[in-house]
Amino acid sequence: MTDPGxxxxxxxxxxAHHNWLVLDLRSEDPEAWARTLAGQHLGEDVPEPWREAxxxxxxxxWGAAARQGALCAAVLAPQDGPVxxxxxVRELGIAPESRTVAALRAELERAEGPYFGDGPVLTEVELPxxxxxxxxxxxxxxxxxxxxxxxxxxxHYVLPRRHPTTLxxxxxxxSLGLGAELVKVADELADSLRLT
Numbered sequence: 530m531t532d533p534g535x536x537x538x539x540x541x542x543x544x545a546h547h548n549w550l551v552l553d554l555r556s557e558d559p560e561a562w563a564r565t566l567a568g569q570h571l572g573e574d575v576p577e578p579w580r581e582a583x584x585x586x587x588x589x590x591w592g593a594a595a596r597q598g599a600l601c602a603a604v605l606a607p608q609d610g611p612v613x614x615x616x617x618v619r620e621l622g623i624a625p626e627s628r629t630v631a632a633l634r635a636e637l638e639r640a641e642g643p644y645f646g647d648g649p650v651l652t653e654v655e656l657p658x659x660x661x662x663x664x665x666x667x668x669x670x671x672x673x674x675x676x677x678x679x680x681x682x683x684x685h686y687v688l689p690r691r692h693p694t695t696l697x698x699x700x701x702x703x704s705l706g707l708g709a710e711l712v713k714v715a716d717e718l719a720d721s722l723r724l725t
Contacts, residue, residue: 535692535724539600539618542721544714552591552602559595563587571608583611590615600696605714614702614711616718621686621695628695633662633686658722659690665712667705678703683715689724698722 543549550570556562567584587604594602594617605614627636630653637651649666667681682701689696700715702708 538725539620539696540721540723540725541601541603541616541618541698541718543603543616544717548607549603549605550587552587552594552599552604554591554595554599554602556591559588559591560584563591570606586612593617605702613704613707614700614714616698616700616715618696618698618722621697623695625693628688628693630660630662630688633688633695637662637664637686654685654719656685656687656720656722658696658724659688661685661687661719663716663719679705681705681708681711683712683719685715685719685722687719687722692724696722 543551548570550566553559553562563584564580566587567580571580571583583606590602590604590612593615597617597619599617599619602615602617604612604616606612626632634651634653637649640649649664652663652665654661654663662685664684664686665682667679669679680701680703682699684697684699687696687698698715698719700711700718702711
């Protein structure tokens with residue numbers, strides 16, 4: 530892991546025209562935080578069971594981000610519907626000799642699916658923070674099941690030029706019809722990634 534003295538905060542610029550909700554990963558009472566945010570987001574006219582269900586969803590995403598050790602996280606949720614997508618940024622504990630785009634590519638090419646289509650699409654990109662490997666893939670949420678939900682996502686594995694670390698900036702969604710739009714959003718998020 531990087532010496533915390535080198536940078537204090539990791540940030541992405543969330544697109545303003547969408548309903549993004551930032552997950553407060555420092556909350557000491559995540560259940561109360563989720564209920565409060567659900568009420569603020571959905572408004573007072575929404576029936577209590579809907580607010581509770583939405584708070585439960587927020588809490589699930591909060592827990593997943595916290596378990597991954599995310600540096601920052603957010604969900605995209607229109608006011609009249611469920612969570613559409615989730616974004617997390619986390620630091621990866623990768624050995625110094627493996628902090629190259631070529632090493633990341635080799636590692637991801639060895640990863641086994643199951644994937645849909647031709648498998649992950651790997652592309653080398655240059656971001657303001659540094660070089661990155663962009664990975665676009667679709668996979669089942671439960672590989673052992675005969676049917677189920679498919680999750681699509683774009684992850685950028687970024688090697689910041691000024692800091693000896695590796696970051697993963699990942700956007701995931703299950704509404705495959707929104708794929709083309711959300712792929713663009715994933716690229717915008719990765720392009721906005723900064724360490725301060």
